Amino acid sequence: MIVELGHFALVLAALVALVQMTVPMIGAARRWPGWMAVAEPAAVTQFLLVGVSFAALTYAFVTSDFSLRLVVLNSHTAKPMLYKVSGVWGNHEGSMLLWVLILAIFGACAAVFGANLRPSLKARVLAVQASISVAFYGFILFTSNPFTRLAQPVPMNGEDLNPLLQDPGLAFHPPFLYLGYVGLSMAFSFAIAALIEGRVDAAWGRWVRPWTLAAWLFLTVGIGLGSWWAYYELGWGGFWFWDPVENASFMPWLLATALLHSAIVVEKREALKSWTILLAIMAFGFSLIGTFLVRSGVITSVHAFANDPERGVFILAILAVFMGGALTLYAARASAMEAKGVFAVVSRESALVANNVLLAVSAFVVFVGTIWPLVAEMAFGRKLSVGAPFFDSAFTPFMIALTALLPIGSMLAWKRASLARTMQPLWGVLVLSLAAGALVWVMQTGGSMLAPVGLTLATWVALGVAVDLWSRTGRGDLLSRLGRLRRLPGADWGKATAHFGLAITFFGIAGLTAWQSEDIRVAQVGETFEHAGYEIELREVREVPGPNYMSTMATMAIHRNGREVSVQHPEKRVYPVAQMPTTEAGIDNGIFRDVYLVIGDPQADGGWAVRTYVKPYANWIWAGCIIMALGGIFSLTDRRYRVAAGARRRRAAAAGVPAE
């Protein structure tokens, strides 16, 4: 009964979205306020209906309702509760339902918090947002209905969720990524609405930025979670594989980062308008391309749980309609977006143009590398691979250039800047960073250049952030400057924090890649061996039953200088229902290094294959991601985005007076 209710709610939501797509759009064109006003209640209703639908599916998973095909295929009664819930989106149909739920959440937020939007713009934004929803409702209802019942007698138990997905890191990875992808749909809707209105101004920049910021920070967290999961779960501590599916989330991130920066130029200087619109379209376009790549199975991977050509074609059609329509509209209207602000060649505006060039081209490189195997096979009949070594050499230079320019660019004055004056406080930082890099280079004698370059750039960016913040406090004695530092606007703190996070991630990647070490051996139970200054003792190996798996669990002690540092339990698990093994590494986390232990197979002589890695600065990679996301949050708290809230309160108060 509850399942049917969920299904019914989904159909109703699709109908409401149809109304929300058409009525306000016509209203905005004809200037009929009543028709425009339909958008708001429609968006809220749509959200409530999808919410009911999603809750119904969750209920089916939580109660293990095996009359539902989806639950049978992806759940099991013995599965821990967390994974029963995450099983809702750990499959194609459910994840698409999550996708429309998030679309509706963003739409409802825009309806509720968008009180300061021009009515016509608001109506159009919500209508465009609803049109995306309609496309995905159609996709779900016609090709991937999560509410399909089984006609057969109800099976006693389910087939379990892919064990790799039964992990806290991956349980929350998809929702965050979707919040990011779908968040970019808001920027897209704003861009299309602005093109239809034929008007982009500073206020538009101010409205579109918080949405982009929110999407960007969710994407950052989502990508970070995915990378952290790969690090501890796949059993050898890699953190990024340039897998097509990873690239699918990374391209929107790069473009969202570019959009974040170019929207500042629109907001502050009313320049770069048409480029910003194009970026907003492309950022969401790449989210759709990502969905297409993952869902269609064009490029196979574990994520591609829907290797189904019919679905692929449907998503391709959605992509073609939205991107084709958007770009046609853009071609017709972009010339109307005249730039207003004037600036010199040396200025913050130019620096942000350089930022956008580097980010957009690096996203393009990732895109070409991702689809090249497909193109090469179809057009040239060559079956080939494009993997990590290609991306490492083709992509890294862009990031090096970006970080090298960052501290200077972020301190240049708007409109007209002097390079000499900007560099004045930065020379010391530059010398210090180069010295740090040189020191590392001398110390490691002949190792890879990655570490010295990475350390130089990370120091340069991190100290540059400090200099930038300090210079914003003006002149005067220490105390008054500290006071002013505290009162700097949220956006300034956000910028500083996010850039600092980037430096931390950059350093983590360089340090880990350059300095990690590894030891592979057969160890007997009771044996102690030495690696990179640590003595590792294999104490015992036993079979331990888990809730829905069997585990071969080792107990290993890590000693340093005769003192016990930690005891770890690396495991090998076998999930009998899914018939799949997974490795659970034993990781002693530290600020400066992780000791990463993996237990392998029993050997003929009674020993065990054991792998020991020492991974310096690994956690800095994800710490940096968290700091970047924090920067996004600080930026969102900037009071100029809340001026709207104040205006609404005032209006509410004014409206309240006559009633009394």
Add this chain to the structure above:
Amino acid sequence: MKRLATALLLLSSLLFSGPSSAVTPSEVLDDPVLEARAREISKGLRCLVCRNENIDDSNAQLASDLRVLVRERLVAGDNDEEVVDYIVDRYGEYVLLKPTATGANLILWIAGPAMLLIAAAVGVGYVRGRRGAPDVAAEGLSPEEEARLKDLLKE
């Protein structure tokens, strides 16, 4: 759907089953210099039955066979290039994770730098254009906005 699920399981068992993770102790060469070269070469070769994984990280049996093959060639005295050529001859260029810059692949390699040049040229053109443009931002309101302001002030 059932078939799909089975296929998926099969695929994942190909990916994640297998003896232990990646390089096993029995494969490791005694000569540390040769072993280091073998590891470096392995990182550039794709495990043919896996998704985007190199043979050094992969758990699949085929990857293990390839690792042993690489080591055999190294022990036989091949240089790094010869080892890679040997593998490519047998398995095709699909095994190379870093495609060669030959023929159509030149497009792949040149796409990035070429796009950077184009984007930089457009960017520089835009910035130089902005330098000389009349500053409209300083000009006040449009006639439409003017009218609306008057309306508001009247209220």
